[in-house]
Amino acid sequence: MSNNTPYDAMFSSIIGKEYDMLQLICPAATEMSRLVGIAVNAYVGTSEPLQVVELGGGTGITTLAMLSGKNNLHILSVDNEPTMQDQAKVHLKQWVDEGQLSFCGDDALTALQNLANNSVDIIASAYTLHNFLNSYREDVLKEIFRALKPNGQFINGDRYALNDSRQHTRLIQEEIGRYFNVLTPMQRNDLLEQWIVHLFNDESEDHVMRESVAFQQMQSIGFMRINVSDRIAGNALVTAVKP
Ligand SMILES: C[S@@+](CC[C@H](N)C(=O)[O-])C[C@H]1O[C@@H](n2cnc3c(N)ncnc32)[C@H](O)[C@@H]1O
Structure with a gap:
């Protein structure tokens, strides 16, 4: 993170290049994408196609989950990390060609402001x-509300921390155990180090997204x-409606 970027761009590192390994160490992350896809396709709207903006499209796992459902959608997928978004552009070319998907390389707040x-x-978003x-995040939520x-x-x-912080710490300890159990036999100490560094970032006081605080916000x-x-x-599917 630099002073010019108010968010961490760790997805430009080895984590981004080998993002599919997250599925092994944290299967719940992929499950969140599936659930987002189901929720998007359960939405009953009046426009055709439904206008969807995805924040943090990454390599396209969540985007694909949304596009595979029954609703007629147009998705603008936003991600400011080319290492990730370039993979999505390859994986999802078919939907780009069919006019159902376009990409934006701005950061989430800038894209929303536009x-x-x-x-x-x-x-919609998963794990971002x-x-x-x-x-x-607060600025992003305000812009989401305005644009909807x-x-x-x-x-x-996403990762929504439990309100009971002691119980939450136990979940994180178990999560770290899984990282070691999967990556050590594969001799991937490089990835292990990067995901643990990333986890410290996620769990830091100025990042952690505690459920009760997020709801109040x-x-x-x-x-x-x-x-x-x-x-x-420590993961939850959260939905909210603009009245
Ligand atoms: C953990 S990945 C999730 C990707 C995908 N939704 C999934 O579940 O597999 C988070 C993504 O958010 C992107 N990201 C992080 N901060 C961002 C920001 N401020 N604006 C736009 N994208 C951001 C990262 O580049 C990364 O691709």
Whole structure:
């Protein structure tokens, strides 16, 4: 992280180049993408195609989960890390060619600021907002609210820390154990080191996204029907609606 970038760009490192390893050390991350895909496709809207903005599209796992459902969607997939987004451009070329998908290389806040008021049906994300500094995340949530149409939905499958911090610490300890169990036999100490460094970042006071705090934040911005529909350890699918 530098003073010029108010968020951590660790996905430019080996983590980004070998992002599929996350599936092995943290299967819940991939499951969150699947759940986001289901939630997006359960949305009943009036526009055709539904206008969807994805924050932190990464290598395209969540994007694919959304595109594989029944809803007719146009997705603008935002990610400011070319190491990640370039992989998505290759994996998802078919949908780009069919006009259902386009990409934006701005950071999430800048991309949202460029959207008109009340213009988007769904803003969806998986495993991205927890990477943001708290202050940046709050600005992002305000912009999400502004850009959504009335009745538009925010859908986020992400790391939401448990409100009970001692219980949460136990989950993190178990998570670190899994990193070692998977990566040590593979002799991938390089990845092990990077994911542990990344985890320290996620869990730091100025990043951690605690469920109760996140809900209060969304409530005070104006979101309604804030809901956790699935929770897997320290991960949750959260949905909220703009009235
Ligand atoms: C853990 S990956 C998740 C990717 C995908 N949604 C998935 O679940 O596999 C997080 C992604 O968010 C992107 N990201 C992090 N901070 C960002 C920001 N401020 N603006 C846009 N993208 C960001 C990273 O580059 C990375 O590709």
